[in-house]
Amino acid sequence: MRVGDELAELVLAISRSDLIRYCGAANDLVPLHWDQDMVRAAGYPDVVVNGWLGCAHLCRAATRVLTPDRWLLARYAVRYRQPLFPGEVRCGGTVARADTEQVVVDAWLRDGSGRVVTTGQLEFGRRK
Amino acid sequence: MAQDMAVIETALQRLxxxxxxxxxxxxxxxxxxxxRRYAQACGEIWPAYVAGDEAPPTFIASLQDEGMGNGLFAMDLPLAKFLHSDDAVELFQPIRPGDVLLGQARYADAFLRAGRNGPMLFQTAEMLVMDAVGDKVARVETTVVSF
Known part of the structure; x- marks a missing residue:
């Protein structure tokens, strides 16, 4: 990959059952992800998608190209800028640095309205 | 408002x-x-992840509730909203079935920022994950925000 290359967009829909499945698999019982009454009382329109689930999709958008047989995600930093609610999600990114041993991707996740809700920097190293 | 800020400052000192x-x-x-269950919940299609031969790069999240939860972050703050704000992760070696790992969590930081709609209190905790012989497997730093 070369600097400036864009990842093919990963487009998906996150449903409430996806959230519940993730909560179970990740052992994440924070009520923000499942308690509708509580989130409404706190001023949110809907349950909030687990930040880590968005992060997992962000990583997936990159590992489709930087496949785990050749590249290992060595380091990543993700910022959840806005709460994400169930619905359509698009993930993409741009190669910021690249050589034979390392590729760095600046990645983003947009909600259904196109707003960037999560950004991250993913640093891949060559698998030894 | 001045009184509100005094409440927030007190909360910050407590953090x-x-x-x-x-x-x-x-x-x-x-x-x-x-x-396998974690990979499936993330919609993974990479065969080694789907089969559970190797953990996907965010699997570390599933160790946080036990390793880092249990009241490490203070939740009893005078601010109604709470969100996950940042994750910063270093992965030193892949996690595989049969691994016996040790997670050690530490409360790392607390700070106040002025947001557009009022004060925001951030808390950061980190967890270092080691393998059975004491080699580093991962380090994860999570920041949450109340506002």
Missing amino acids: RARIGMTRPPVRFAIDRSDI
Whole structure:
């Protein structure tokens, strides 16, 4: 990959059952992800998608190209800028640095309205 | 408003008193089905992840509740909203079934920022994950925000 290359967009829909499945698999019982009454009382329109689930999709958008047989995600930093609610999600990114041993991707996740809700920097190293 | 800020400042001091606080190490025996279930929940299609031969790069999240939860972050703050704000992760070696890992969490930081709609209190905790012989497996730093 070369600097400036864009990842093919990963487009998906996150449903409430996806959230519940993730909560179970990740052992994440924070009520923000499942308690509708509580989130409404706190001023949110809907349950909030687990930040880590968005992060997992962000990583997936990159590992489709930087496949785990050749590249290992060595380091990543993700910022959840806005709460994400169930619905359509698009993930993409741009190669910021690249050589034979390392590729760095600046990645983003947009909600259904196109707003960037999560950004991250993913640093891949060559698998030894 | 001045009175509100005094309440927030007091809360911040209470949070800052936690810095350096640690949790007892938690032992994780990694099972293939844990990895499979996690990979499936993330929509993974990479065969080694789907089969549970190797954990996807965010699997570390599933160790946080036990390793870092249990009241490390203060939730009783005078602010109604709470969100996950940041994750910063270093992965030193892949996690595989049969691995026995030790997670050690530490309350790392607390700080106040002025947001567009009022004060925002951030808390950061980190967890270092080691393998059975004491080599580093991962380090994860999570920041949450109340506002």
